[in-house]
Amino acid sequence: MQMKQCIGLLAVGVALLFGSCQDNTYIIPDGVNSLTNDCLKRSLGPNMVGGSIEFAYAMAMPYGSGHLVSASVEASIAGADSTYLEHRSFHTGDSGEDVGVEIGSPSINDGGTTTVTFTKDTVAATLRYYYMIPEEARGKQVSFRFSATDSNGKEVSYDMGPYSIENMDMKLDIELSNNSFFSIEDMAAYTADEAAAMPEKIDLVYLHRVQRGIKFNHALVSPTAENVAAGYLPNITLPAGLDKSTKLFKSYSSCDQQLARDEYGVFVTDRDLSEFDFSICSNYSIGILQRNGFWVETADGRYRAYIYVNEATENRAGMTISMKRLRMQ
Amino acid sequence: MKSIIKKIFLLLPLVLAWTACNDYPIDEDGLLITTRSECYVSSFELLGTDQRSVIVDVATVDTVAQEIHAEVNFGTDLHALWPQFTLVTDAKLEPKVTGFVDFSDLDNPRQWTVVSGNRKVRKTYTVYLTVQEP
Numbered sequence: 001m002q003m004k005q006c007i008g009l010l011a012v013g014v015a016l017l018f019g020s021c022q023d024n025t026y027i028i029p030d031g032v033n034s035l036t037n038d039c040l041k042r043s044l045g046p047n048m049v050g051g052s053i054e055f056a057y058a059m060a061m062p063y064g065s066g067h068l069v070s071a072s073v074e075a076s077i078a079g080a081d082s083t084y085l086e087h088r089s090f091h092t093g094d095s096g097e098d099v100g101v102e103i104g105s106p107s108i109n110d111g112g113t114t115t116v117t118f119t120k121d122t123v124a125a126t127l128r129y130y131y132m133i134p135e136e137a138r139g140k141q142v143s144f145r146f147s148a149t150d151s152n153g154k155e156v157s158y159d160m161g162p163y164s165i166e167n168m169d170m171k172l173d174i175e176l177s178n179n180s181f182f183s184i185e186d187m188a189a190y191t192a193d194e195a196a197a198m199p200e201k202i203d204l205v206y207l208h209r210v211q212r213g214i215k216f217n218h219a220l221v222s223p224t225a226e227n228v229a230a231g232y233l234p235n236i237t238l239p240a241g242l243d244k245s246t247k248l249f250k251s252y253s254s255c256d257q258q259l260a261r262d263e264y265g266v267f268v269t270d271r272d273l274s275e276f277d278f279s280i281c282s283n284y285s286i287g288i289l290q291r292n293g294f295w296v297e298t299a300d301g302r303y304r305a306y307i308y309v310n311e312a313t314e315n316r317a318g319m320t321i322s323m324k325r326l327r328m329q
Numbered sequence: 330m331k332s333i334i335k336k337i338f339l340l341l342p343l344v345l346a347w348t349a350c351n352d353y354p355i356d357e358d359g360l361l362i363t364t365r366s367e368c369y370v371s372s373f374e375l376l377g378t379d380q381r382s383v384i385v386d387v388a389t390v391d392t393v394a395q396e397i398h399a400e401v402n403f404g405t406d407l408h409a410l411w412p413q414f415t416l417v418t419d420a421k422l423e424p425k426v427t428g429f430v431d432f433s434d435l436d437n438p439r440q441w442t443v444v445s446g447n448r449k450v451r452k453t454y455t456v457y458l459t460v461q462e463p
Contacts, residue, residue, distance in 0.1 A: 211463050213461070213463070214402065214403040214404075214461055214463050215402055215403070216403065216404070216463075219404070231403075231463055232404060234463075249378055250377065250378045250379045251378065251379050251380075252379035252380055252381055280378070280408065280409040280429050281409070282406040282408065282409070284404070284406075285404075286402075286403065286404030287402060287404060292379060
């Protein structure tokens, strides 16, 4: 009896298995029979004034049913003058490289609308759009309407966004020479003479020293009398009026892809800067290494920044930094 | 016979649970209390805010005097350092290290207590720092 029950159960199981496999037949979907479009955002990370937002806009229609006439993008806030829609359609080549094929005349900007008129008889194209973020968009949101028309007069459109534009600014590859004076507000380095003319703007001193027995090398130090007394500013004569104690919190490894450019998927945003806790921090840093990062707040609290050290060779003076800076007040 | 087997199977989990609770006691932190009475720090490390060591060479751990001596790099910010203790098996540290610690008051060095695996031996270690001079 038990053997018969086992055989029965086995048979039921096999039957179910076959039945389940046969039920799931694949149905080929209907093909596209008219003009259609799609869009994706290519750029990652926070959007900043002076930077760009990049999209890829694809449009296609069945072969033999006409051809594409034009493609345009309307931004809710007009982009900077250098905003453009590619007049080349890109596809991926055999080696993975981008291959562009010209399909129309260069784009024309009219207010917030950027248009490309097709000059080639084609039924499919993928055009890239580079929205150059203007000053007017700072702290606001911007959205986009992509549209395409064909020779039959049909128009399709695709909405993207809204995307937030950060309040912060970014500056890449700032060269610091030995014994230079750095301003967070200006995101620039100055000589001692220049610093003497505008002491209220100087937040940090960059210096490089090789001292026997200690790891001094590259240093960023607040220009205070205490730091001079502690020996953190050797052989530096501070111009009159320099006395700001700038808050520094040292980190290591990249916190930002846009600054480091050799890291991926990590970004410093307005929110990171505005919410950073500066209760544990110093006002100097000695022995700075390449890939160090610094969360910085100016003495008056007006600016916060994230500084990334792109290049700092151990026994050679000079350092290259990139930074994001947010005005707090 | 069948009813006896059933009863055994019913009682077995209870017996196992009872013995388990008695054989493997845990402390207030949920850590296993063992039979080990060894109680010492085997090594010590100190990290800056960038999570890199600030100690010049290696820290010296004196398990007899219960002292740790370390020289930190010139320019180390003593206000925010993260101590890392390596302890003997099953021991734990009090107070727990949960964040950056202020070592700037060199005249009043920081102390931590090592508690043995059986939680019966306690030894307090003092961490003495000196700052490298140029």
